[in-house]
Amino acid sequence: MRVQAGPGKAGGSGMGEDRFSMGTPQSARDDERVKFSYQGVPYQVPAGLTIMRALEMAGFQILHGSGCRAGFCGACATVYRDAGSPEVRVALACQTPLHPGMDVSLLSYVPVHRADYDVAASADAAGEVNRLYPELATCLGCNTCTKSCPVDLDVMGYVGALLSGDLPRVAELSFPCVSCGLCAARCPAGITPFTAALHARRAVGRRAPRAPELARRIAEVHAGAYDGELRHLRGLDRAVLEAAYHAREIRA
Amino acid sequence: MAYLPGFHPALSRVAATRDHRMQENMEPLDPEAKQALLRQFHPDHRADASRPIPFGPNAGEPCARELVDLLAASSRVDPARVRLDPPDDDVDVLVIGGGGAGAAAALVAAAQGARVLPATKLRLGDSNTIMATGMAAATGPDDSPAAHFLDTIGGGHFSNVPELVEAMVLDGPSIIAWFEDLGVMFDRSADGNFVLGTAGGYSRRRTHSCRDNTGLEMMRVLRDELLTRHIPVLEFHPAVELLLDETGRCAGALLQHLDTGHLRVVRARATVLAAGGMGRLHCHGFPTSNHYGATGDGVVIGYRAGALLLFMDSVQYHPTGVVWPEQMFGWLVTERCRALGAHLVNVEGRRFIYERQTRDAVAAAIIGECERGLGVTTPSGAGGVWLDTPVIDRLSGGRDRPRLAAMSARFRRFGIDIWQEPILVYPTQHYQNGGLRIDVHGRTSVPGLYAAGEVAGGVHGRNRLGGNALLDVFVFGRRAGADAARCARDVAPGRLGLQHVIDHNRRADPDAVVRSPLVLPRYAAPDPRLSETFHA
Incomplete structure (x- = not known):
């Protein structure tokens, strides 16, 4: 069960006796109502909502499929079909305005494949990713993954870069990935592009040129180089500390 | 939904005053x-903002009223009906919460050989961590942990x-190195700095970033590392009470599966309680930037187990939450916009506050501007001021665009080009400044917790x-x-026990309609066939 219908009266999970208002100004136009379906069952809600808020306004308490509600976390992967269109499309429910006539279903979990690796160990990360994800080589070039990405990444482009071993290019193209899993759910070749890309990004991050001063700063901290200054600050009277704060030099 | 025609006069005032404002200091x-x-x-500071906590270790101290309601409510658990023996899991370290703190705690404890069970209400990573834009640490050549200390303690009104x-600022550089080793892709210049x-x-x-997906990048790397280390994570299992033994020591927790409602001991x-904050309580009816699960559960169950709280009357409102388009209401506009030079502008096209003041002051200034009638009002009656993001483009000649790539993409989806048009903003509930009192090792006043x-x-x-x-x-x-x-x-x-919950339920407000912890905000529209009181 991904959503719980109704305000959750007692029984079942016992998690829904209490109601709590969203407490925000009405973010919907009540004078104009829109029809949509959730898993084929019709509902009517005010116009101007995202898919996620439309579900809630229709009475659903979302259990799986709501996370950050701001487009970062990929919890709310959704499949839908617009009225009159044959095409099943994908979206993030929190990021997508409801269209009248939409038929929607949350797809809040994709059982994706990933391979274990030690990010510190491998000398040949590009070879390792391709060894761990041999199905990358079976890419049909159909571009379904790219069409399925709700944050508009060039997924097929980075699959190509994985195959050619250009990991910095993979990192560049895949960086905003929200790990929703839709690319893997739709790939006809059985590829899980985003877990392979995460491996590639970690390899790139691990091998990036290190900040030259960081090791020295850490060594200073461990040697106690700042302890005296901190002890001094901690020992100051409130008034003296406040004066020191307001007098500090701003170089930001 | 781009800006409706009603916004156009105010928008043209922003554009018309931009040149002038850029000369202003x-x-x-x-x-x-x-x-x-x-x-x-x-x-x-509103008269009705806080109420005294009615009972428990902090009785009489002021606390955000929305949280007091939950602290005073009966437990959602009826101890008389729960059989605690034998436990379902027997581990060295239970970690409650799947955000940055929980993931870090689990990894470190496991690396020391402990049998670790991380349990989380939603998915591992569903947290505020994942939305964060920047991480402070004194690594810069002209920076020092002492400067970081002074800024932090002054920003907190010397109440920290x-x-x-001290522990935080001294650990900062090592935390950066830890993430380098894990393969986090920090923004760097060509020389590695x-x-x-x-x-x-x-x-x-002082803030380190991974474009404007910093928290996302760290969280997905930590999640990947937990999976690689084969640390099993119990998702969709919120903690609904802590368990204490006969000596008052914390001895685990009672979890409840979100789908089945079954309890797990x-x-x-x-x-380790790493359950996050309480934005979804919507203090004073503010919107929130927080993730779906931020319902204050950790403070509720920790307090019930006897843990002392600090500063529970202090809430951070982030100055720049989205007001328009309405589908984005309450979402955070990163502080990086102001750091990169964006102006805050009222309906008359005038700046009214130094934008890089601390968050509490900037939020108060925006609220003040709107209360004085100098805000911009949307068709549904919400008010806000402009965050003039095109200034960033003017100052940087477009070079700073990649640093706000994720944010500009989100606005683009709703028809707004932040490089051409300003953003309408108003404060949004962002952070719980207070919480359980800890020492430098993270120990609360309850042994084992x-x-x-x-x-x-x-x-x-009192301000982060x-x-x-x-x-x-x-x-x-x-x-x-x-x-x-x-x-x-x-x-x-x-022996595992719930005596503290029995004691709590005896003192709890019998008239309260809620039970706590809340676990999820109630956003589902009520059944229109039922009266409010019927299903309360």
């Missing part, structure tokens, strides 16, 4: 003026627990600086995980 408020502004307009601030940003209240450039030698991250209080005093939350969660998550693993070697929990 705004001065920071002096300390007295800042305090006066806070007293007049910050929501914490100094030992905690970090691209450092700033935030309100900083005296040095976890016995643990040490428990640790707290880390937003659920803990004291590090930030931007970039310090992301550092805090990892510093104290790691410290708590390490100490919990150490402590688990030396202790054995006694």
